[in-house]
Amino acid sequence: MPSQGIDRATRLVLIVDDVPENLSVLHDALDESGYSVLAALNGESALIRARQSLPDIILLDAAMPGMDGFEVASLLKADLATSHIPIIFMTGITEPEHIVAAFKAGGTDYVSKPVRTSEVIARIASHLQSARKTTQARSALDAFGQATMSVIPETGRVTWQTPLARDLLARYFNIRIDLVPPIVRNWLRTSIACLRSQPGTPLQPLKVIHASSRVIFSLHSQSADDEWLLVLSEENDKKSSEQ
Template identity: 55%
Template sequence: MTPMLDHLDRSRTDVVLIVDDVPDNLSLLHDALDDAGYTVLVATHGEAALQRASQAVPDIILLDALMPGMDGFEVARRLKAQGETSHIPIVFMTGLTDTEHVVSAFDAGGIDYVTKPIRPKEVLVRIQAHMQGARQARQARNALDAFGHASVTISLKDGRLPWQTPLARQLLARYFDAPDGVAPQELLGWVRQAASDRLGKAQGGTPPSWFVNQAGARLTFALHQPTGEEEWLLVMTETSDRVLIEAITQEFRLTAREGEVLYWVVRGKTNRDIGDILGSSPATVKKQLEHIFPKLGVETRTAAAGLALSRVAQLKMR
């Protein structure tokens, strides 16, 4: 009754993972959610839940609080500690309404709970409410990634990353040797200091920034606003030779090779240097510059470099 994980169609339906060790509960919820148009995945114990969540990354999880072996509270804590699943909303299902258990559910990372015996209509209403918020957050994160601005929230308390966009995860893994879902120590130290300074000043103005360099590329972090208690939003932007060459090429409507030539002119390279870098002759570079000048509306190498340099400066400040 569960579709293959490799073939989930997220364009038409949201994905719900139900975790419960009681078959009757699974059947009841599965039928109700399936009828409501959701794609439903199921797991009958904690280990299976962790595996399913990592593989499929569902849009929301219905999690039984009390199960044999690994209980729901531990499952939730592990999901929240993993970068790829930390953003998934978790709704606990429990027959216990004592304050102690409700507090445990929220402490473990749950956003809501429903009591047993399960009432499918109530569950559907809760899911719809939380799904809308999760969908909007996912769309916002994807939009940032699409424009090359990876985003992540960082906890000043323990250095965890409560959520991060896919691009942010890739960039952090490329520039730092730190566990997934945990901030590198040097980054955490800067954020703590910058957040403290920012709280002591009026909000507004240019966000404080910090960067690291690696093999001709630069990863810049901009500290924006708090997103919760001791949590802050960071926006990351990568700039590199490749990125800047592509930007210059598009900005001035050059060919790919012309964009490369102009970029190295900006970097102060001679025609001979550029020829060595690109594997061509100085004469060929000179000929390409003769095609570049009219496109930029300039007549000299100095003017071309100055115009392109201003564009490069703008890109690096983003």
């Protein structure tokens, strides 16, 4: 019987493993716990299924022939449509370098093989609960028309953005919409370093001027282990003079 606290009726889990027996065991355990389950036997199929179905969470085998789990995770995280999906790696290698590689590729968590289904189910429930709270907060920002985005400072990759933030980036910068421009990335890194070395110090926003208007970037908060939330606003000299 599913545990209380999470509505699992619409929760979709994608399991990726090149060993059919592993897929079968996990599929049955998750199905009995009230989840809907999709399965993929290799990295290529995993990418297709993830992009088509947008699962709520992914269980991903790290070591697979051909495209391994690290490459799959990196490609999913680089795609705005799938970057928000939590990924739990399944790995039989627990060397520190292997675990670090899993998190660098975008993993949210990992479990050691052979997996214990009770542990997997508990971790899925925990991460889905966190993901649901994040989704609710982001939906509220969307609804109120806030220009907000979540960025990974190390790479400058945008993991999530509201429509208004996407529009401002498109109008002010000739860039890919999944990356902030270097000026924003450098300012973000400097601001975070200042915040960590001198807590409580007021941070200066970044102003980027274009003709008679400007877009202003403000550092809001840390939204995840490696992600920071930015708030954007726009000022227009003509509108200001008319007020």
